[in-house]
Amino acid sequence: MDVPLIFERSRAGRRGVVLPPPENGWVNPEAWLPPELVRTAPLGLPEVSEQDVVRHYTQLSTLNYGVDTGFYPLGSCTMKYNPKVNDWAAGLAGFADLHPLQPEETVQGVLTLLAELEGGLAEIAGMDAVTLQPAAGAHGELTGILMIKAYLAARGDPRTTVLVPDSAHGTNPATATMAGFQVREVPSNARGGVDVGALRHALGPDTAALMLTNPNTLGLFEEDILEIADLVHAAGGLLYYDGANANAILGRVRPGDMGFDVVHLNLHKTFSTPHGGGGPGSGPVGVKAPLAPFLPGPRLVKQNGGWGWNYRLPQSIGKVRSYYGNVGVLVRAYAYLRAQGAAGLREVADMAVLNANYLLARLGPQYQTAIARRPVKHEFVISAVPQKHRGARALDIAKRLIDYGYYPPTVYFPLVVEEAMMVEPTETESKETLDRFADAMLAIDREIDASPELLAEAPHGTVVSRMDEARAARQPRLVWETSPRPGEARGNQGGH
Amino acid sequence: MAYLPYTEEDRQTMLALLGIPSVDALFEDIPQAARLDRPLNLPPALAEMELQSHLAALAGKNRSTVDMPSFLGAGYYDRYVPAAVGALASRGEFATAYTPYQPELSQGTLAAIFEFQTMIAGLTGTAAAQASMYDGASAVGEAALLALAHTRRPRVVVARGVHPDSRAVAKTYVTARGGKLTVVDELADLEQALGEDVAAVIWQYPDMLGGVNGMIGAVERAHHAGALAVVAADPVALALLTPPGAVGADVVVGEGQPLGNRLGYGGPTLGFFAVTTPLIRKLPGRLVGETVDGQGRRGFVLTLQAREQHIRREKATSNICSNHSLNALQATIYLALLGPRGLQQVASRSAATAHYLAERLEAVGLVRVPAGVPFLYEFAVRVPGSVADLNRHLLQAGIIGGFELGRWEPAWDGLWQLAVSERRTRAECDRLVEEVRQWMSR
Numbered sequence: 001m002d003v004p005l006i007f008e009r010s011r012a013g014r015r016g017v018v019l020p021p022p023e024n025g026w027v028n029p030e031a032w033l034p035p036e037l038v039r040t041a042p043l044g045l046p047e048v049s050e051q052d053v054v055r056h057y058t059q060l061s062t063l064n065y066g067v068d069t070g071f072y073p074l075g076s077c078t079m080k081y082n083p084k085v086n087d088w089a090a091g092l093a094g095f096a097d098l099h100p101l102q103p104e105e106t107v108q109g110v111l112t113l114l115a116e117l118e119g120g121l122a123e124i125a126g127m128d129a130v131t132l133q134p135a136a137g138a139h140g141e142l143t144g145i146l147m148i149k150a151y152l153a154a155r156g157d158p159r160t161t162v163l164v165p166d167s168a169h170g171t172n173p174a175t176a177t178m179a180g181f182q183v184r185e186v187p188s189n190a191r192g193g194v195d196v197g198a199l200r201h202a203l204g205p206d207t208a209a210l211m212l213t214n215p216n217t218l219g220l221f222e223e224d225i226l227e228i229a230d231l232v233h234a235a236g237g238l239l240y241y242d243g244a245n246a247n248a249i250l251g252r253v254r255p256g257d258m259g260f261d262v263v264h265l266n267l268h269k270t271f272s273t274p275h276g277g278g279g280p281g282s283g284p285v286g287v288k289a290p291l292a293p294f295l296p297g298p299r300l301v302k303q304n305g306g307w308g309w310n311y312r313l314p315q316s317i318g319k320v321r322s323y324y325g326n327v328g329v330l331v332r333a334y335a336y337l338r339a340q341g342a343a344g345l346r347e348v349a350d351m352a353v354l355n356a357n358y359l360l361a362r363l364g365p366q367y368q369t370a371i372a373r374r375p376v377k378h379e380f381v382i383s384a385v386p387q388k389h390r391g392a393r394a395l396d397i398a399k400r401l402i403d404y405g406y407y408p409p410t411v412y413f414p415l416v417v418e419e420a421m422m423v424e425p426t427e428t429e430s431k432e433t434l435d436r437f438a439d440a441m442l443a444i445d446r447e448i449d450a451s452p453e454l455l456a457e458a459p460h461g462t463v464v465s466r467m468d469e470a471r472a473a474r475q476p477r478l479v480w481e482t483s484p485r486p487g488e489a490r491g492n493q494g495g496h
Numbered sequence: 497m498a499y500l501p502y503t504e505e506d507r508q509t510m511l512a513l514l515g516i517p518s519v520d521a522l523f524e525d526i527p528q529a530a531r532l533d534r535p536l537n538l539p540p541a542l543a544e545m546e547l548q549s550h551l552a553a554l555a556g557k558n559r560s561t562v563d564m565p566s567f568l569g570a571g572y573y574d575r576y577v578p579a580a581v582g583a584l585a586s587r588g589e590f591a592t593a594y595t596p597y598q599p600e601l602s603q604g605t606l607a608a609i610f611e612f613q614t615m616i617a618g619l620t621g622t623a624a625a626q627a628s629m630y631d632g633a634s635a636v637g638e639a640a641l642l643a644l645a646h647t648r649r650p651r652v653v654v655a656r657g658v659h660p661d662s663r664a665v666a667k668t669y670v671t672a673r674g675g676k677l678t679v680v681d682e683l684a685d686l687e688q689a690l691g692e693d694v695a696a697v698i699w700q701y702p703d704m705l706g707g708v709n710g711m712i713g714a715v716e717r718a719h720h721a722g723a724l725a726v727v728a729a730d731p732v733a734l735a736l737l738t739p740p741g742a743v744g745a746d747v748v749v750g751e752g753q754p755l756g757n758r759l760g761y762g763g764p765t766l767g768f769f770a771v772t773t774p775l776i777r778k779l780p781g782r783l784v785g786e787t788v789d790g791q792g793r794r795g796f797v798l799t800l801q802a803r804e805q806h807i808r809r810e811k812a813t814s815n816i817c818s819n820h821s822l823n824a825l826q827a828t829i830y831l832a833l834l835g836p837r838g839l840q841q842v843a844s845r846s847a848a849t850a851h852y853l854a855e856r857l858e859a860v861g862l863v864r865v866p867a868g869v870p871f872l873y874e875f876a877v878r879v880p881g882s883v884a885d886l887n888r889h890l891l892q893a894g895i896i897g898g899f900e901l902g903r904w905e906p907a908w909d910g911l912w913q914l915a916v917s918e919r920r921t922r923a924e925c926d927r928l929v930e931e932v933r934q935w936m937s938r
Contacts, residue, residue, distance in 0.1 A: 002794035003603045006611050006832050016833035017578045019841040022848035023922045029736040032847055033870050037708055037738050043836040044618025053832045054580055057608070061589035064604030068588025081499050082592050085544050090760075091582070094555025099568040100762030101899050102559075103891055109557030110761055116539075123537050135630035135764070136818035138805070146672055174805035174815035178641070180672045183810040221525045251536050252523055258530045268818065272499070276822030277605035278595040278627070278782065280764035296668075319664035322571065322633035322751070323762030335551060339498040341541030350519040351500055357522055358510040375522045399600070408598055413806070430501040431510060462600040464795035472787035472799040476776065478624040479614040480786075 003063065003463060006056050007480050010046035016053055063463050064277070065407050071433050073359075075379045075410035075422025076169070076217060078247050078269035083339065086273065086332035095331050100323040104308045110327065111307035115300050117334045118284075124345070125243075125263045126256020127286030131295045132325040137244060139320065140264030140283025141175040141211070146317045147287060147294040148209050148238050148262060149179055154294075154315060157236065159208035165194050167218060167414040169244060172211045181208060188416055192220040192371035194228055207237040214258065215245045215377035217414040217422070218369075219356065229259025238262065243283075246270045247426070248353055248377035251346030261288050271333035282329040296320045351427035352378040355434060359425050362438035366445045370417040379424035381417050392448045392455045394419040399466065400447070402459035404440040498541070561759060565924040566896035569874045569915020570704070571632055571659055571730070571751040572759055575842065576919055578833050581756045585826045595782070595818070599797045605821065606796035609784040612828040619734045620748035621741025622770040627782040628824035629767030629816070632751025636662035636698060636728050637669035638769065638780045638814055639747045643696030643724045644675050645813070646778055651676045651693045653686070655714070657703025658728055659751075660904040666698065681907070683710045683717075690721035696747075698726045701740060702733055704901070704913070706871035712743050719744060731755055731768065731827075733872050735839040736847070747771050756830025757823050766823035777803060780814030842918050846873035850916035853925040857914075860933045865911055874915040876901060876908075880936065883912050889935045895928055 029038050048056075066072070072079035090096060098107055118130040134140035145162065152159050162176035165186050173183040186202050189195040193216070210232045214222045222228065232239050241260040247270045255263045267273050268281035275281070287295065297316045298309035309324070340348065353376075360369065360380045369376070370383035384394040398408030398421065410422040425434055447454050459465060511518065523531075542550060561574045568574070585591070589604060596602030596609075609627045616625035629635040636659075640652045652670050654663050656679050667677045680689045686697065697718035701711040711727055718725035726747040727740035732754045740748045753765035771779060777800060785799030805812040834842065850873040854864060862877040879886055883900040890897035898915070901908035916925070 003607050003796060005607060006828075007614070014835075015837065016580075016835055017838055019576075019838065019845055019918060022845045024848060024852070026841075026844060027848050029844065029847070032851065032872060033708065033736065036712065037870070039734070039736055039738050041621055041739055041742055042618075043735060043839060045615060045831050045834070045836045045839065047835045047837075048832055050578075050580055050833060053829060054584065056832075057584040057829055058587070060604035060607050061584070061587045062604070063602075063607070064589040064593050065601040066589050066592030068592045072594065074594055077594050079592075079594060083499060085547060087586065087591070088548070089551040089555070092552065092555040093560045093562045094552075094558040096758045096760050097560040097562045097574075098558055098761040099561055099566055099574065099759050099896065100572055101568045101570060102561075102566075102761075102896060103887065106559040106891070106896070107761065109554040112557070113554050120538055135634065135820070136816070138815040138817045139630060139634070142672075142815060146668065149672070169817075170805035170807070170809045170812070171815050171817050173810035174808070174812040177810045177812070178669075178672065178815050180674055223525050223527070226527050226530060249526075251532060253526050253530050253532055257532065258527075274591045274822075275594045275818075276820075277590055277593045277602070277608075277825065278821035279818040280630070280766075280820045280823060281818040282764075318668040319633070319661055320668055321665060321763075322631050322659070322661040325762070326630075326764035327761040328764050331551075335547060338539065338542050338550065339544065339547055342536035342538045344498055344541050345536060345538070347500060351502060353522050354507070354510055354514075354519050357514055361513055375525065377522075398598070402598070402600055407594075407601055410597075428499050428501065431506040459600045463603050464600060464789040464793050465791060467599045467789050467795055467797045468787045469797050469799065472785040472797050473802075476624075476783075476799060477786040478610075478776070478783060478799075479617045480610065 004056065004059065005480055006046045006048060009048050009052045009056060012047055014047045014049050016048055016050045070405055071429060071437055072407040073409050073423045073425050074407060075424045076244055078424060078426055080272050080426040081428035082272055082274040086335040089335045090328045090331045096328065108306050111300065113334050114330060115307055117330055118300065120337050121265060121284055122286055124250065125265060125286040126254030127263055128289040129292040129295060130284055130286040132284045132330055133296050133321055134264065134283035134285055135321055135326050136279060136281040137264060137266040137283045138171040138175060140285045141171055141242065142178055143296055143320050144240055144262040144264055144285045145175055145179040145209065147291050150294040150317050151291050152208055159206050161206045162208055163202055163210040167216050167416045168211065168213065169217065169242065172242060192218040193222045193224060196224050196227060199228060200231060203231060203235040207235050209238045209240050211240040211242055213242040213245050215248050218371055218381050219376040219379040221377055225258045244269060245378060248349055250349040251342060252349050262291060267329055267333040272336045273329045273332040280326050280329055282326045348427050355425040355427060355429060356380055359423065359434045359438060362434065363441055366442060379422060381414065381420050381422045383417050384419035384421055387448055388419050390448045391452050394421050396455040397444055399458040400444045400455045401440060402462060406437060406440065564894050564896050565920060567898045567914045567928065568896060570899055570913060573754045573915060574759065574917045574919055575754050577756050577758060580833060581826050581829045584829050585822060590825060591822060596798060599795060603795055606784050608825050608828050610786065610796050612824045613784060615828060615831045616768045616770050619731055619739065620729060620770045621739030622748050623773040624776050625768055625770035626779045627784060628819045628821060629769050629781060630820055631763060631765055631767045632728060633659065633662040633665040635749035635767030635769050637665035639726045639749050640666045640670050640696060640698065641673060642747060642778050643726065644673055647695040647724065649693050649695040651678060652696050652698060653678045653680055653689050653694055654698040655700060655703065656681050656907060657705060658698055658700040659704060662728060683713045686714060686717050690717060694721055694723040696724040696726050698728065700728045702730060702872060702874060705865060706875040707866065707869040708737060708871065709869055711740060715744050732839065732843050735843040736872065746775060752827050755827035757826050764820055764823055766820040766827060778813055779803060781816045781819055843872065845918040846916055849920050849922065849925060850875065852922060853914065853916055856925060856929045857932065860929060876911045876913045878910050879912045883910065886935050890931055893931045895931060
């Protein structure tokens with residue numbers, strides 16, 4: 001069947017919800033608006049009943065796969081279990097039905113929660129001050145890099161270049177550009193870390209910062225981190241910690257103690273808030289004391305015995321979003337923090353790392369990491385080059401995993417590994433799940449020779465098979481149109 | 497040790513396979529000098545039962561818009577959210593999925609985003625919308641960046657009537673790229689502020705004082721100067737108002753909270769971002785397109801990804817990766833439930849009560865500012881005396897009063913911004929007016 005759209009259920013005159021009339025009856029907008037401002041164009045919304053809506057979106061949900069559905073070893077995304085009590089808390093009227101401009105005396109409960117969360121994240125990251133405002137990891141990066149820029153400018157030492165490793169997430173170089181910097185790439189060494197010699201060569205009086213993920217996107221800890229920090233600082237630059245992989249180090253080592261000056265944490269990864277099909281996330285940023293004056297406003301302050309917002313921040317980089325942050329996400333992260341405590345968070349890191357190493361070992365000689373063997377942290381990257389030589393690419397293996405009931409790992413990232421498959425099991429998956437997944441991977445490896453068509457045609461049972469992505473880009477159709485284009489007959493409308 | 501599925505036997509079996517005595521062996525590559533040699537200093541762990549009590553107590557210390565009628569607006573409105581919105585959007589298949597990079601397992605999210613894009617393009621009168629931004633303010637900031645990149649001009653002109661947070665974010669973003677931002681008070685000043693260096697004019701519709709009258713003129717003047725016209729619009733108001741796209745706006749952005757998203761103390765909500773056809777390949781963030789699979793079945797994929805950070809890295813149109821997909825899903829379900837008639841009624845019911853309130857306030861001596869300008873459900877009045885004091889008086893009477901605009905902008909000193917959602921009744925307005933009258937005659 002075709003994937004259904006709500007517009008195709010529309011029937012003129014059908015209603016979902018009905019509003020009570022105003023107390024003086026309905027008024028035409030002409031009463032309030034000059035004629036040129038009265039809308040004449042149709043709104044283009046469907047006309048459907050409430051049950052139509054419920055059935056349609058319930059049906060769409062069954063075409064999705066979430067952590068609640070099954071194992072989701074998507075590297076770099078930390079798809080751990082999202083506790084339901086956190087959603088319950090975020091939905092309480094005392095959090096969810098507060099207007100951001102309410103008087104501070106009516107929101108002391110939520111402000112207390114935010115202050116406690118700032119403190120907890122600062123402790124975990126080894127930082128002196130935290131802002132909860134950034135809406136996502138990339139938004140945190142932008143906030144952090146802009147603070148570095150402002151700090152250097154205030155020091156009378158403006159600099160032009162941000163260094164990123166070749167294994168970095170794409171957001172790192174994109175952020176540096178957005179913040180007005182030149183980007184310079186630093187190559188990895190044979191052990192998967194930053195090539196310190198190359199870094200030495202790249203550093204100079206123009207270096208504003210080095211952005212680093214540690215453990216990096218290969219799942220490997222930067223063994224030379226202390227030397228790297230010294231080198232960057234000696235050159236007058238700052239060290240930025242991309243917290244995408246912080247799940248691996250909770251309670252074991254802190255970015256601040258490794259020499260990082262600015263850190264962002266992805267609460268939708270490490271702190272278990274659900275990904276929502278792409279967001280909302282939250283990317284709080286922590287800084288060492290010298291950078292605190294540059295944090296975005298407003299800042300939480302204790303005043304007259306309660307919490308309030310301070311907007312008088314003369315050195316601040318300004319605002320990066322409206323109001324205070326993704327509070328609904330922050331409530332969930334706070335609940336997670338309180339459920340874990342210090343020992344629980346360390347256990348999270350320990351088990352995430354044990355799971356990754358165990359799964360990698362279970363995959364055996366069939367699936368090898370591209371980089372010299374050493375313990376990985378929370379994730380690992382295998383290279384499907386041997387499989388490619390036998391006729392199956394990383395993409396084929398990924399699609400075949402769908403047939404076995406799994407969401408596939410991240411493929412073709414990081415860019416430094418050919419035929420990369422990046423696997424992150426997380427700590428919330430049991431040994432049985434890991435064993436079954438490993439068995440599926442090994443079975444697929446056998447299928448490459450025994451029945452290659454199973455891989456080439458995968459996936460099999462899904463609502464659609466592999467999509468024509470080239471066509472989507474060549475002739476973009478970005479909105480629903482009532483009539484098909486000439487020569488494009490619509491198939492079965494499906495489901496209704 | 498919450499949410500961990502291990503038995504001691506599991507752990508021992510796993511360690512045995514790895515040939516190591518304990519997990520510590522897996523952390524030996526962390527330099528000794530950097531390791532944390534003490535437990536993190538955090539409050540003790542709570543069992544779920546204790547956690548529920550603790551969180552309910554914190555929530556109970558807040559007084560919400562459920563407890564008291566609120567007249568606050570400024571982009572975030574206390575609107576009615578049908579129960580089906582939360583029931584559907586909180587389904588785990590939607591809420592716990594990642595970005596739909598594997599289309600075969602993500603058609604639910606992808607189809608819903610495609611519907612969202614269609615609805616937003618329809619509401620705004622544009623050709624296409626992307627999958628969502630963080631909020632209205634960051635959407636304004638990104639629109640300014642789009643204009644800088646598209647026109648290769650360095651300056652952005654923004655109206656004072658644009659939400660101060662949006663203006664502030666635009667300033668942060670534009671100055672980071674080496675550009676400049678100029679603020680103009682009203683349409684009459686725009687001509688003078690424009691020049692060959694101007695990339696965009698940014699206007700809000702309705703503006704912060706509720707006025708709807710400047711938008712069309714701003715679009716015309718922007719185009720006359722060769723700049724892009726960017727309009728930040730309230731999506732519910734567009735149910736009644738001429739859509740900016742219909743009068744030539746190039747980019748229409750806005751705060752999507754009013755569409756089925758709870759206030760949430762300011763987030764997460766969503767921003768929307770829509771453009772005319774020539775700007776589609778300049779859009780920031782994710783975009784869903786229709787295509788077919790190998791058997792000709794219609795389905796949806798993330799498309800035109802060559803704009804994005806994971807492909808283009810430092811040459812991407814924006815660094816945005818995570819967006820506000822679940823909030824956009826809520827907006828989509830809301831718009832489907834309301835339909836064209838329902839959305840018009842939300843706006844219309846709000847406007848009817850707002851005009852009633854404005855008349856009653858004028859009758860007790862408050863003057864609307866600017867006088868005589870058409871508005872819908874948000875407006876500003878001048879208060880004789882301290883707005884903060886008036887709001888304190890109202891709070892004691894169990895009413896969340898309007899916003900003290902002077903806190904944000906010296907030009908708005910003494911102004912009180914009032915928003916009236918469809919949830920407000922005449923009786924609540926009468927109570928507000930009576931308290932205002934008492935306060936004035938104190």
